[in-house]
Amino acid sequence: MTSLLLFGAAEGGLFDFDATLPLMAVQVVLLTFILNALFFKPVGRVVEERENYVTSSRAEAKKKLAEVEQLESDLKNQLKEARQAAQKVINDAEEDSEKLYREALALATSEANASREEARKEIDSQRDSALTQLKSDADKLGELIVERLLAAK
Amino acid sequence: MGSLPFFLPFAELEVGQHLYWQIGNLRIHGQVFMTSWLLIGALLTLVVVGTKKMERDPQGVQNLLEFLWDYIRDLARTQIGEKVYRDWMPFIGTLFLFIFVSNWGGALVPWRLIELPSGELGAPTADINTTVALALLVSLSYFYAGLSNKGLRYFEYYVHPTPIMLPFKIVEDFTKPLSLSFRLFGNILADELVVAVLVFLVPLILPVPVMFLGLFTSAIQALIFATLAAYYIGEAVEEHH
Amino acid sequence: MDSITTAASVVAAGLAVGLGAIGPGIGQGSAAQGAVEGIARQPEAEGKIRGTLLLSFAFMESLTIYGLVVALVLLFANPFAG
Numbered sequence: 184m185t186s187l188l189l190f191g192a193a194e195g196g197l198f199d200f201d202a203t204l205p206l207m208a209v210q211v212v213l214l215t216f217i218l219n220a221l222f223f224k225p226v227g228r229v230v231e232e233r234e235n236y237v238t239s240s241r242a243e244a245k246k247k248l249a250e251v252e253q254l255e256s257d258l259k260n261q262l263k264e265a266r267q268a269a270q271k272v273i274n275d276a277e278e279d280s281e282k283l284y285r286e287a288l289a290l291a292t293s294e295a296n297a298s299r300e301e302a303r304k305e306i307d308s309q310r311d312s313a314l315t316q317l318k319s320d321a322d323k324l325g326e327l328i329v330e331r332l333l334a335a336k
Numbered sequence: 337m338g339s340l341p342f343f344l345p346f347a348e349l350e351v352g353q354h355l356y357w358q359i360g361n362l363r364i365h366g367q368v369f370m371t372s373w374l375l376i377g378a379l380l381t382l383v384v385v386g387t388k389k390m391e392r393d394p395q396g397v398q399n400l401l402e403f404l405w406d407y408i409r410d411l412a413r414t415q416i417g418e419k420v421y422r423d424w425m426p427f428i429g430t431l432f433l434f435i436f437v438s439n440w441g442g443a444l445v446p447w448r449l450i451e452l453p454s455g456e457l458g459a460p461t462a463d464i465n466t467t468v469a470l471a472l473l474v475s476l477s478y479f480y481a482g483l484s485n486k487g488l489r490y491f492e493y494y495v496h497p498t499p500i501m502l503p504f505k506i507v508e509d510f511t512k513p514l515s516l517s518f519r520l521f522g523n524i525l526a527d528e529l530v531v532a533v534l535v536f537l538v539p540l541i542l543p544v545p546v547m548f549l550g551l552f553t554s555a556i557q558a559l560i561f562a563t564l565a566a567y568y569i570g571e572a573v574e575e576h577h
Numbered sequence: 578m579d580s581i582t583t584a585a586s587v588v589a590a591g592l593a594v595g596l597g598a599i600g601p602g603i604g605q606g607s608a609a610q611g612a613v614e615g616i617a618r619q620p621e622a623e624g625k626i627r628g629t630l631l632l633s634f635a636f637m638e639s640l641t642i643y644g645l646v647v648a649l650v651l652l653f654a655n656p657f658a659g
Contacts, residue, residue, distance in 0.1 A: 196654040197352040197525075202362035203465035207372070208473055214376060214434060219426035222383045226405040229390045229398075236392065352653050515639070522642035525649065556635045563632070 353455040365463060367452060372460040375441040379433060408432060408562075415566035420485060420573050424566070427477060431470060432562035435461055439524055439554030443531075443547065459524050459554075467521040471513035474565040482572030496576055516564060523557045582657050590648035597644025601637040608633055 355366040386397035394402055408429040412421040416428075442459020450457055460466045482490035494505040527550035534543040612630040616623050650656070 197649060198464055198654055199352070199354060199365075200465060200468070201364060202359070203365045203368055203463065204469045204472075206364055207368070207460075207466050208469040210369075210372065210376075211430065211434060211470060211473060215427050215430040217380065218383065218430050218433065221380065221387060222401065223405065223426045223429060225387045225390060226398075226401050227409075229392070229394075230402055230405060233392055515643075518643060518646055519639035522646040522649075523639065526642060526645050529649075553635070553638075556631060560632065560635050560639075 355452050355455040365455075365465060367455045367457050368460045368463045368466060371441065371447065371457050372438065372466070375437045375460070376434070378441070379437045404433070405429075411559075411562060412566050415563060416570040416573065420481070424477070424481065424569050428562050428566045428569075431474070431565055432558055435470070435520065435561050436555060436558035438466075439558055440551065442524065443527065443550050443554055458528055461520055462524040462528055464517070464521050467517040468513070470520070470561070471517035474516060474568060475509070475513045477565070478568040478572040481569045485573045486575075490572065492576060493572065512568060516561060520557055520561055523553055527553060582655070586651040586655050586657070590651040593644040593648040593651070594641070597641045597647075601640045604637045605634055608637070 354368075355370075357364050357366040357369075382397065383401065386401040390398055409421075409425060411432070412425040412428045415421075416424055438459050438461045442462060447457035479490075482493065486492075494502050496505075531543055531547055531550055534546055608630060612626050615626050
């Protein structure tokens with residue numbers, strides 16, 4: 184009967200210590216070594232390899248990103264310089280054309296002024312001569328009138 | 337000894353009966369070793385299958401193994417500390433895996449269908465011998481860890497804040513394996529008993545949630561045992577200043 | 578085993594589990610209270626709190642389990658049953 188075995192019997196029971204204990208301990212220690220060889224070492228190696236791979240590729244990517252940024256800023260600088268050079272050329276050309284325009288304008292203005300001056304002088308001299316002519320004519324006419332009046336008397 | 341009618345239903349559970357094997361003049365509990373060999377075999381098969389063809393992009397079983405490895409490493413690292421956790425990770429991991437496989441194997445596999453001449457198959461951790469063996473291994477390993485890491489300075493730990501602590505620390509050395517082994521033993525045995533009693537009383541449906549609860553406690557107990565083992569080792573190697 | 582010992586063992590087994598469940602019951606209650614308050618205050622820490630809570634539950638649970646072990650000893654491996 185079960186209870187016969189359980190109660191106070193030399194055999195069996197819940198707290199029945201025997202050679203199971205040391206053998207189980209040995210078995211667990213063996214299992215530790217077996218699992219270390221079969222599981223912990225290989226899996227650890229793979230996991231750590233991957234971690235290294237991830238770290239190194241991340242570092243590499245970072246380096247490449249930095250390189251790309253460097254290149255980008257270089258290109259930006261070049262572009263800026265080119266743009267500045269082009270602007271300068273444009274400015275120069277504009278200045279040149281402005282200068283040419285001004286010179287031409289100045290020349291034309293001075294020529295026009297000169298010819299206008301000449302014309303005025305001509306007009307003045309003609310007017311002067313016309314005035315003197317007129318004056319002498321008026322004098323002559325006056326004398327004539329005086330003579331006629333005197334003669335009529 | 338009189339007949340005890342209220343034990344009759346419990347007689348079906350055959351608590352405390354063992355299948356004895358005689359080796360020389362040693363007697364061992366055969367059913368414990370049978371189940372533990374089967375479960376260890378299953379564990380090793382899983383490990384061998386998973387590690388057979390390992391790649392950088394994990395597939396199938398390798399995922400599971402790597403998850404376990406990572407989990408165990410985190411456990412060991414938090415409890416033992418960065419410096420020596422590598423040495424003790426296999427031990428902690430083996431404790432965790434062995435206890436976990438034993439608990440779940442005992443709860444999930446319908447061992448009761450297999451008739452033995454005496455006793456019955458079940459979780460190896462429901463036998464006090466197994467749990468005491470594991471707990472004593474933990475005691476030995478934390479002594480070894482302390483002595484190998486700090487030499488005789490390990491014994492400073494016993495008088496650490498004040499020498500008044502000495503008796504308490506010495507008593508602790510005995511209560512640690514005691515509580516470790518009894519916690520595991522009691523939990524697993526209680527799960528098995530509760531499920532068995534419920535199956536006996538109400539064979540349908542009702543035991544199922546209790547079985548799930550049992551699976552949950554089994555997993556937690558494996559985690560607790562491994563965590564405490566790691567904590568004790570960590571305590572032994574910790575440097576006091 | 579005489580009937581007095583049997584009766585005493587059975588009563589003691591019941592008391593061992595029953596009384597042993599009181600303390601951890603209270604403890605688990607207050608631990609759960611603390612955890613719920615913690616989650617309410619800091620919902621993002623829920624995972625960590627839950628893990629710690631389960632672990633400490635298991636520790637408290639094992640106190641009852643010690644009582645259960647005593648009860649099992651009394652029922653199935655009674656040292657006084659000679």
